[in-house]
Amino acid sequence: MPSNDPLILFYTTFFGKPVDIASIHCEGRWTLDKRRLSEAAAVVFHIPDFREFGDAYKYPGQYWVAWSMESRQNYKRVTNPDVMRHFDITMTHETCSDVWMPYLPRARGWQEMVARPIAAKTEEAPVALFQSAPVNRSGRIDFTAELSRHIKIDSYGRHFHNRAISGPDLGRKTKIETIARHRFCLALENSIEPDYVTEKIYDAFDAGTIPIYLGAPNVDEFVPADSYIDASAFPSAKDLADYIQHLIETPEDYEAYFAWRSKPLPDSIVKRLPGLETPTFCRLMNLVRQRLEERPHPPSGRPTLPFGRVSFLRTRLRRWKKKIPS
Structure with missing residues (x-):
């Protein structure tokens, strides 16, 4: 596996359970380790687990991915522009998504x-x-x-x-x-x-x-x-x-x-079927590679805390109460 391949971090769980990255069978680097946040080219957030991402720093040039296969009516954060403006890539069941993830069989x-x-x-x-x-x-x-x-x-x-x-x-x-x-x-x-x-x-x-x-x-x-x-x-x-x-x-x-x-x-x-033959996360990796290649210069600057200090503290307190490593 090339060492210069983009690293994609799954920052949240999937409905409370760790994402099974061992089941992702395509070239690329994947991690669940939040300690590697600064080196991740893209960070995936499962929108229904929104309580978990309030303490995430966003590093310059990093792509944030909003992932959900749920109805907008059930998770209204997908419709909130103040939340969604922090995400660069959408990965949902909606046909307008950057990475389409439907229930449609192959x-x-x-x-x-x-x-x-x-x-x-x-x-x-x-x-x-x-x-x-x-x-x-x-x-x-x-x-x-x-x-x-x-x-x-x-x-x-x-x-x-x-x-x-x-x-x-x-x-x-x-x-x-x-x-x-x-x-x-x-x-x-x-x-x-x-x-x-x-x-x-x-x-x-x-x-x-x-x-x-x-x-x-x-x-x-x-x-x-x-x-x-x-x-x-x-x-x-x-x-x-x-x-x-x-x-x-x-x-x-x-x-x-x-x-x-x-x-x-x-x-x-x-x-629509040919595009679904490549697994969803592999299509995500391909898109991240493409965007990195199209970027003329690597961005610089300091990391930001998109959801603010209050969300940061609330999320860290919740992790501490549940004894979840930060």
Whole structure:
């Protein structure tokens, strides 16, 4: 590994856990050691862990990276110009990001989806739900409660829990196998905003089940046409339940939702897949290298404390209370 390769420091944790830099398989230097802050060419901050970055000094010429795959509605610091002006690179699920980090499966993921046979729908309840978080900016909790009055829903998550998983829970494998036994799966985002299309709808595709989607207004840019039921298109939960019942009773209409599996992916997806073949952090490293090469002269000066002395002291006090090394 070249010694002059840029050093990228992950300054914060990822939802309280250290970033697994051992899983980053591309050329470059990566560290979690804050003591190396001054020598880092770029510093990555996971925005949801904002309480951890108040004591960070920014050195001249250093690139700060704002990293988040969460909704702006849930982490409003992404919309705060006083915060974001300190960051030079964005790495999020939004298509306008400098380093795009979507939930969109790569080409191989789509190939594996359509190659997998559709499992028999053996559960009495037509609809499955996996939801544990209480975040409800999309209104999904009220939506689920109302829909459940008109059609049976098996809910396996902590929210609205009424059904236990049979056998050992092996994580995503068990989740997909469970969804696969139902005709439909609720894919309800916690917030509604453009580009925020998470794994929920893709899990349903992977399971060979029709997703009932509530979320991003531009979801059609990220999924095949006629592959899901748009919950927002129905005047009421009862109207949606009646449509679900119609599909159950009309096999040809139900099976039409799987026609996409035998067709080429739409251009809106295909044109984005090549850029995703390079892993996200490798694309970040490439961008940092590019920006360093384009810079005519190395900047000079003293480091600054972007978030101020009060934030510095609060962050250090929090680290001291939790006995976290600074």
